[in-house]
Amino acid sequence: MLALWPVLAVLFLLNLVCVNAFQFYSPEGFALVRRILLSALPTFEPHTYQMDGVCKVLDKIDLVAVTPTGSGKTGFFFLTIIVMISIAANPSLCLGVTFPKDPAIVVVCPTNSIEQQLEENMAKLGITALMINAESVASARLQKEDLWVKARQGISMLILGPEQLISKGFQDLLKHEAFFDRVCALGVDEIHLLVMWGLAFRKAFSQIGFMRPRFRPGIPMIGLTATLLDDTKVADAVFNMLGVNRGEFYFIRRSNARHDIQLLFRTLYSGIDGLYFPELAWVVKTNDKTIIFGMTISLVFRIKIYLGSLLSPGVNRDLRIRTYHSINWPEENLETLALFRSDPQCQILVATNGLAQGNDIPVVKTVIQVGEPESAEMFVQKPGRARPGVSNPRAIFYISAIRRAKALKIISQSDAENAVDAKKDGAVAMDRSVAEIISARCKPFIQDQLYGNPATDSPCLCHTCRAAPPTPRPIHCCCSGCLPEASEEVYMPAPKQKKAPSDIPQGQRLTKEMKQVGTSRLEEFRLSIWFEASDVDTGLIPITEFLPDITLPGTNLLVIYRRP
Template identity: 40%
Template sequence: MSLDSSATPRKFTFSSPEGRALCKKILAESTPWPHEPHDFQLEGACKALDGIDVLAVTPTGSGKSGLLIIYMLLYSAIANDPALCPATQLKVKNPAMVFVCPTKALQYDMEPKFRANHLATVVINSDTVEASQRANREGKKSLWKQVTTANVIILAAEQLKTKEYEAALNDPAFTSRVVAFGVDEVHLLGTWGAEFRPVLRQIGNIRVRMPGSPILIGLTATLQCGTPTKAVCSFLNLHEGTFHLIRLSNARHDVRIIVRHMQSGLRSLRFPELDWVLESERKIIIFCTTISFGFRLTCYLWHRARKLPGRSDRIRMYNSLNATAYNAHTLDFMHNDCRSRVTIATDTLSVGIDAANTDDVILIGDTPGNTDDILQKGGRIRDGRGRDSRLIIYLPKSAVANADIALGLKEAKQSRAKANPKAKQAGSVKTTEMDVSVARFITAPCKVSIIDELYDNPIDTLPCHCVTCTLNPPTPRADPCNCSECAPEPVPQQAQAAAQPKPKPVGRSFCSPKVTKAMRRYGVRRLVLFRTWLWDCMADDLRFGFTNSDDFLPDTVIAHFFDSFRSIQSQEDIPLAVLEHHLVADYHEQLFVIVLELRAKFTEMHRITLAERKLVAIFKEKSKLSVLLKPTGRLKKPTHARKGLSKITIKIPAHPPAVKAPPAANGLPALTIKIPGRQKLSDTPGIARASS
């Protein structure tokens, strides 16, 4: 027995103290890794070298991607030089890793990190496939050929179900080199996988199909304990006792959490609560729930910052509808431009991107979908130490009420129903389903404590012993807590927009909920006249000699003008109402004069309509007279009007008081109504003519 045991080489354990010391030495002497690894990076890499699957939950900006790089560097160094560890079982000379990233921004952000450590990397997604097809005849084939030599293959999840990936699985030159399967932002398997990217939930099955069963390394910063963790492990085919879990506190104590309430509506065109971002001289990312909301916010800020130097570079959008080159330039500005800037983004920028120069992150729009969304977007602040960094969350006006309902607080719901029973009957009380974790976050007396509870954050986390953390330790938890619930903001700063008195609307004396069709028709005719006048004025200008008159104020711009008509309070609002149309840039004053003219006309039209409706109601009730009202507002001849009946004349002054019905004559009375600004209402027998 002793001879047999001595003849069989003992498997070296990298996760032992001797193994960790050896890995540190190899990293320092035989790899391009520039500094000493963090404790969790070394722990995860050593477990992976032992052939154990790893699931790491660590804070945003802590270096999760470094775990993958360290693993690949150690594996490559030991496999290519067995003398470094003679007892090792690592035999693949040119190892490769398949790395699945959920967003294009994250894929492009990870590529240079791998290349900087001498790891050949290829990114395959819809954009790179399209670019490859345009570049040469072979198209996507030439791109997929690179997987046989690359060390890191960064894939979009949708590429896992393509024919090209299926062909790569049948190529021994590729499958024999794959030693690891990495998945970033694994918390999205439960949310995005259920909503619009079902392939994310098949990653575990796809990994099992690969020959050789490469080890799996899953990374995220936000994975709630309990059911969410079990669901993600199920999707990845990770069973209890067969993988190694690394869970560190994901609380970012270098970023202050502030909760505010929106003053604007979700469909508003004005966002005065965000005027401070243009005056703060800070680098800010604003996350919006939809592209449409982000576009309206960008237009507002763009208009407010018209005197800002370099406005096109310092106020930018980042979303999936933008051109790839535009988004790439935006990322470059975020990383390398030291000027103050505002980036309006959507969920495409919410994971994996660490902009070193970001000071604040703002969440505005609809209520966040879950607390993962809140922490991931707040994590775009790479390092908040010395910056007074903040995560500012603007909640809709109904967020607190919806949070009470989500938590089952029926008393609050019943009290609102009792206070407004008619609204409930009419169906005007609208509630939206809210994630329970978000509801708990909104109603929590301390935002930091509820995050620790939801994510099972260790209270006493062992400090990292690497040189970087020793010289520059992470920010400890503030005592007392500095979140907006524990340390409320000063009133002038918290409600800067709300505290200012709202300007009195100019010429807005009517109370109709919207511009009616009749008003819109009249207004369109007025703007068409203005457009023709403008074209005549510029007819002699050589620049506009061949320009059609409709181009000076297109119909789409006129339609948007009346859609936002009630939001025009001053001349400064004209550019936003005409969509910054360049041909009317010098005529905003004339357009605002037209607005005042139209407001006066619309007020008169609305007053007349109300007076006509009131008179019709009176005579229907008192005289039992069936009077029909046409869409134009004119009175139609009663079907039973008779000759020889007495006539009653009612004159309506400019500001008519409450009109009382006159006493009825013998039979049915004929009716004559004189209204200022109206021509004759009827010229039929039995109804006298009336003119303005």
């Protein structure tokens, strides 16, 4: 029996240590984290829900946070690493808790602009961050600098594009023992894109779930978004691709409704493949910072040309109206964002979906979508580009009568019936959740249903929210479904005039076959122009912009047809 005493004593001490192990998610832990953050960021006070999440992560518990656009989601990343750096530098702050001497967090972001913005914001906070994507690697190579070597030490936040997870540089970095040992947390921004993009056109997103096993066991994962649908299948797919298990992580879900933004749905009368968009003519008559989203680069280009044609002579069109899309050089897109933020003359930004995620542009007042939102996530993300604090922000969706009718039909049928219809008509597919949004009278109500938004959020006790609390749910909804518009901006086309009968005798009119031949010759002519054009000046311009399809029917096909 006496021989067992040493063993029992060790077990008792181990149990005592486990019982008394410091917990950050406790009154003492909250107080400690608050003191550390106040010392590091004297003018910054974290939101209460940020404190909740950060303390859980410090206890090595995974975090998934769903909070509205503009609510400071990236704070979960930098607040966590600030606490880790402080305790690593001064272990006496929290006896019994240790972090590596040079702790780091690895964050994956979906777009270059978000990566660039995060790196710049970290620099302002005094956090050493490094962005690595295809463009930054190529740029550094020209300077004979290896970013992967630079990331080994002294970098507190490593910001990666998804494609870098399968790069040789990242694989070699993980083999570097000093870097491997100092990574203390992993983060993924805009996790809803894991399914939206990862299963479609950006397969690298599917690698994020495999990232975690390549690091030390027990490293917590932080996943952030404003748009995680309240659908078990969708949520579980996101969790699976993120590498976390339901019930094993701390889940923060706050309402993603932005009650400060007015949601307006207007009718799109112009053809989305056309050259004229009189519904948007009012935009150039205001001075409001406005983002206009188009579903394709071609549409973005045509909207810019149309709005530019409305400007007065002498106005710098290329400054007043800018574009943001993947054909632009990355440097040009970054320059556009900088101009849009700081130059009052740069008023309108026409963009594709690459700008819909996470970009913080505090001056945006109006967001416009030409066509229906591509998904329920985009219905929330795009209006979210209008930032809190702007006076009377709004989001306007222009949707054609045909697509509205399509939405009504979709919600009246089963998924099987809709699948059959989709094969028959060949039109652009529409998700059921999008159809429900278009058809719903009250847009905020359907948003609450789709996302499981709580009726009320637990109040944030930080000084900022107490002094200027977020806009509460209004007693009377002001969306266009609940409060129809009476605005001069709403475009109404002139009544169609009855088409005058043709004065060309029946026997002299073009036949269907003649039209096909004439159109074919025009297409050949367009191709020849495109081939002969300068690669330097027009190499990135789509062929359809040389002679748009919409202009072909208006050409004198009879002359074209009769050419030898």
